[in-house]
Amino acid sequence: MKLFTVPQIRAWDAYTIAHEPISSLQLMERASTAFVKWFCERFDDRCTINVVCGMGNNGGDGLVIGRLLLQKCYNVHIFVVKHSAGGSADFEANLARLHPMTTVHWITESTDIPHFAQQSLVIDALLGSGLSRPTQGFLAEVIQKINDSSATIIAVDIASGLLADTPNALSDIIIKPDYTVSFQCPKLAFVQPQSAEYVGEWQVVDIGLSAAYAEATATPYFFSTASFINDFKISNRRKKYAHKGSFGHALLIGGSYGKIGAIVLSSKACLRSGVGLLTVQTPRCGYDILQTSLPEAMALPDWHWMVNTTVPNIDGYSAVGIGPGLGKDPLTLQLLRELLPKLTQPTVFDADALNLLSEHRELLTLLPPNSILTPHPKEFQRLLGRPWQDDFDKLSLLQTFAQQHQVIVCLKGAHTAVALPNGTLYFNSTGNPGMATGGSGDVLTGIITGLLTQGIPPHQAAIFGVYQHGAAGDRAAQKCTQPGLIASDIINEMGW
Numbered sequence: 001m002k003l004f005t006v007p008q009i010r011a012w013d014a015y016t017i018a019h020e021p022i023s024s025l026q027l028m029e030r031a032s033t034a035f036v037k038w039f040c041e042r043f044d045d046r047c048t049i050n051v052v053c054g055m056g057n058n059g060g061d062g063l064v065i066g067r068l069l070l071q072k073c074y075n076v077h078i079f080v081v082k083h084s085a086g087g088s089a090d091f092e093a094n095l096a097r098l099h100p101m102t103t104v105h106w107i108t109e110s111t112d113i114p115h116f117a118q119q120s121l122v123i124d125a126l127l128g129s130g131l132s133r134p135t136q137g138f139l140a141e142v143i144q145k146i147n148d149s150s151a152t153i154i155a156v157d158i159a160s161g162l163l164a165d166t167p168n169a170l171s172d173i174i175i176k177p178d179y180t181v182s183f184q185c186p187k188l189a190f191v192q193p194q195s196a197e198y199v200g201e202w203q204v205v206d207i208g209l210s211a212a213y214a215e216a217t218a219t220p221y222f223f224s225t226a227s228f229i230n231d232f233k234i235s236n237r238r239k240k241y242a243h244k245g246s247f248g249h250a251l252l253i254g255g256s257y258g259k260i261g262a263i264v265l266s267s268k269a270c271l272r273s274g275v276g277l278l279t280v281q282t283p284r285c286g287y288d289i290l291q292t293s294l295p296e297a298m299a300l301p302d303w304h305w306m307v308n309t310t311v312p313n314i315d316g317y318s319a320v321g322i323g324p325g326l327g328k329d330p331l332t333l334q335l336l337r338e339l340l341p342k343l344t345q346p347t348v349f350d351a352d353a354l355n356l357l358s359e360h361r362e363l364l365t366l367l368p369p370n371s372i373l374t375p376h377p378k379e380f381q382r383l384l385g386r387p388w389q390d391d392f393d394k395l396s397l398l399q400t401f402a403q404q405h406q407v408i409v410c411l412k413g414a415h416t417a418v419a420l421p422n423g424t425l426y427f428n429s430t431g432n433p434g435m436a437t438g439g440s441g442d443v444l445t446g447i448i449t450g451l452l453t454q455g456i457p458p459h460q461a462a463i464f465g466v467y468q469h470g471a472a473g474d475r476a477a478q479k480c481t482q483p484g485l486i487a488s489d490i491i492n493e494m495g496w
């Protein structure tokens, strides 16, 4: 799914209105109907609902939502914050439609702000994507009062005061919703850690904006949904006469004394991704551990007891993964230095392989094009050599890094962002905080190395691998709960 900026979404609305054709008033009705459908599936008519509206089209949505809920016999109170002399045309039209049904409570000064009771619901329709400046005055006071209440808050389209495509100032006063129900496509802010408290649990509802516009409009941002991933057509079917040679031979290099588990986890995940053969280079202290815990893998023990030091003969391997548990010993650095110019096969760099690259930045120029790097935010900061100002700055640095080095970077975390060498970014839709546990990233390295080994092109291996890793994590969390989840559970749930 493509992610669009606010100006693009506005153009998308206008294109749909012109080409469907549909009036903007009807489009508002359609959007609000989609919201109400979502709402009624979750909340019954025993609750008290406060719809708090502004005077733009987001407020217009609020008025329609209020009317539709009244028609469904919900207990609805409608408030309008008078932040400008007149409302948008669609707001005014819907205000007129509401009058025979109920009284609208106008908020014109601080003393008009109601108390929102603990058990009630607040539908936030103050400001949407038309936010043009920070909230102030009694509008900000209303937001503060809603946030201070214990009511359940549901934002219409986007939380009032939250900027969709650019960072907010720390001092901005913004609704902190429990849920955001957004129209047609997620906003960029929804996949940034810094906006988390201003988004809550979010869901996109389809309001039937033009498919032709979406197809024709370019964007660097994508959201990897199930249907998007299915379009890759990466099959889980194996041909009847397939043999182990049909699925490639992976080489994983990693582990050091005390961190052999990391490379074992990667190895297990690599095997489960479907590779024909797997060879694992570990220091000698890892030999018995690997052979015992994973008899399916072949071991290539380094002469050194504690760390990897030897550049293996990489001829014949379909793909390479290096880093989990690797350590940063000077002898291992030497290995990496000598390995880099020899690599002709697709390669994944993770963990200490990335840290060594950060500490010896001249090595970055030796990365083969389309290599896949899988840093967590701290590792990415080390690769950059400097911190970022905010999440949007981070995204732009990520795009630039991928373009400059012609590599694929999977910046891990909730909504892992995969940056391609052409500057596009794919935000992942799967995964859960249960995966914030040691070894989860090692599993990802094994999965992506395994996909590369089977001949899947690097950009697909990265996006698909990240998606499937999160999906396996979601299945694992269903079984073990989020706190109970460990990295091995992700491996046990792998399969596509």
Ligand SMILES: NC(=O)C1=CN([C@@H]2O[C@H](COP(=O)(O)OP(=O)(O)OC[C@H]3O[C@@H](n4cnc5c(N)ncnc54)[C@H](OP(=O)(O)O)[C@@H]3O)[C@@H](O)[C@H]2O)[C@@H](O)CC1
Pocket (backbone or CB within 6 Å): 010, 013, 024, 027, 028, 029, 031, 032, 054, 055, 056, 057, 058, 059, 061, 083, 084, 088, 126, 127, 128, 129, 130, 131, 132, 133, 134, 135, 136, 139, 156, 157, 158, 183
């Ligand atoms: N057909 C469509 O387009 C559809 C649109 N849809 C809905 O429309 C929403 C976007 O609507 P919108 O563009 O009218 O913007 P919205 O956020 O309601 O506010 C704009 C008003 O607020 C004002 N204002 C801004 N910032 C302010 C501040 N800090 N403090 C005070 N005032 C402030 C601003 O004033 P101005 O900047 O002009 O001075 C203007 O008067 C979108 O999120 C979705 O919910 C859906 O129905 C689907 C169909």
Ligand SMILES: Nc1ncnc2c1ncn2[C@@H]1O[C@H](COP(=O)(O)OP(=O)(O)O)[C@@H](O)[C@H]1O
Pocket (backbone or CB within 6 Å): 351, 375, 376, 412, 413, 414, 415, 416, 430, 431, 432, 433, 434, 435, 436, 437, 438, 439, 440, 441, 442, 443, 444, 469
């Ligand atoms: N809150 C979260 N939501 C979704 N996925 C997460 C979350 N926290 C961590 N993950 C995933 O778990 C993995 C953690 O990787 P990493 O930090 O490298 O762990 P390790 O080094 O212990 O293997 C990443 O793939 C990341 O996307």
Ligand SMILES: [K+]
Pocket (backbone or CB within 6 Å): 058, 124, 125, 126, 127, 128, 155, 156, 157, 158, 159, 160
């Ligand atoms: K809103």
